[in-house]
Amino acid sequence: TQLLEQSPQFLSIQEGENLTVYCNSSSVFSSLQWYRQEPGEGPVLLVTVVTGGEVKKLKRLTFQFGDARKDSSLHITAAQPGDTGLYLCAGLYFNAGGTSYGKLTFGQGTILTVHP
Amino acid sequence: KAGVTQTPRYLIKTRGQQVTLSCSPISGHRSVSWYQQTPGQGLQFLFEYFSETQRNKGNFPGRFSGRQFSNSRSEMNVSTLELGDSALYLCASSSTSGRAGGQYFGPGTRLTVL
Numbered sequence: 001t002q003l004l005e006q007s008p009q010f011l012s013i014q015e016g017e018n019l020t021v022y023c024n025s026s027s028v029f030s031s032l033q034w035y036r037q038e039p040g041e042g043p044v045l046l047v048t049v050v051t052g053g054e055v056k057k058l059k060r061l062t063f064q065f066g067d068a069r070k071d072s073s074l075h076i077t078a079a080q081p082g083d084t085g086l087y088l089c090a091g092l093y094f095n096a097g098g099t100s101y102g103k104l105t106f107g108q109g110t111i112l113t114v115h116p
Numbered sequence: 117k118a119g120v121t122q123t124p125r126y127l128i129k130t131r132g133q134q135v136t137l138s139c140s141p142i143s144g145h146r147s148v149s150w151y152q153q154t155p156g157q158g159l160q161f162l163f164e165y166f167s168e169t170q171r172n173k174g175n176f177p178g179r180f181s182g183r184q185f186s187n188s189r190s191e192m193n194v195s196t197l198e199l200g201d202s203a204l205y206l207c208a209s210s211s212t213s214g215r216a217g218g219q220y221f222g223p224g225t226r227l228t229v230l
Contacts (some may be wrong), residue, residue, distance in 0.1 A: 003139045042221030103172045106159040
């Protein structure tokens with residue numbers, strides 16, 4: 001059973017501050033996805049990273065995939081109140097046959113609150 | 117393109133009843149996955165269907181079942197409901213079951229079991 005650890009669980013910061021959320025596993029990811037979820041809604045896909053060492057940027061959000069494909073981070077620059085929400089990392093792992101199916105393993109999530 | 121739709125959005129049932137939830141994926145998406153989200157356990161994978169075949173299954177009891185139709189629409193069924201089945205049930209679709217594809221989630225069905 002693959003375990004995906006996400007930290008921190010809670011983050012409360014002031015507008016304009018920077019923050020980083022981490023996602024770690026003891027197993028190699030086939031790919032990793034980051035989502036943001038608002039109360040009462042489904043998660044919204046932010047990014048998918050596939051290649052070790054990959055860095056992707058989405059406005060003020062920077063996503064990094066570890067070289068060994070066992071960890072990832074999400075960095076937000078100059079956080080704004082609109083960034084408030086639940087951030088989730090989710091990994092696809094290879095199964096015994098080497099093929100990755102649509103079974104995402106989710107971290108427990110990071111609840112981010114950005115105060116004006 | 118319309119997003120993933122789920123019906124109903126809210127459902128209240130009593131213990132022992134059964135329930136069927138429906139999911140319509142994004143047009144052209146052939147993979148549909150189901151997840152259960154609770155405050156204590158977070159998001160947990162239930163099963164995935166691709167071209168009407170169940171390709172993967174999570175660690176849930178046999179009371180949880182699903183199916184996919186030829187138009188890729190999917191349903192999940194929970195029989196003999198228990199209080200612990202109260203959760204947000206999420207459906208996600210993707211255009212490929214490969215590693216590079218992201219999954220796109222619907223708004224979920226909030227199930228309350230009394």
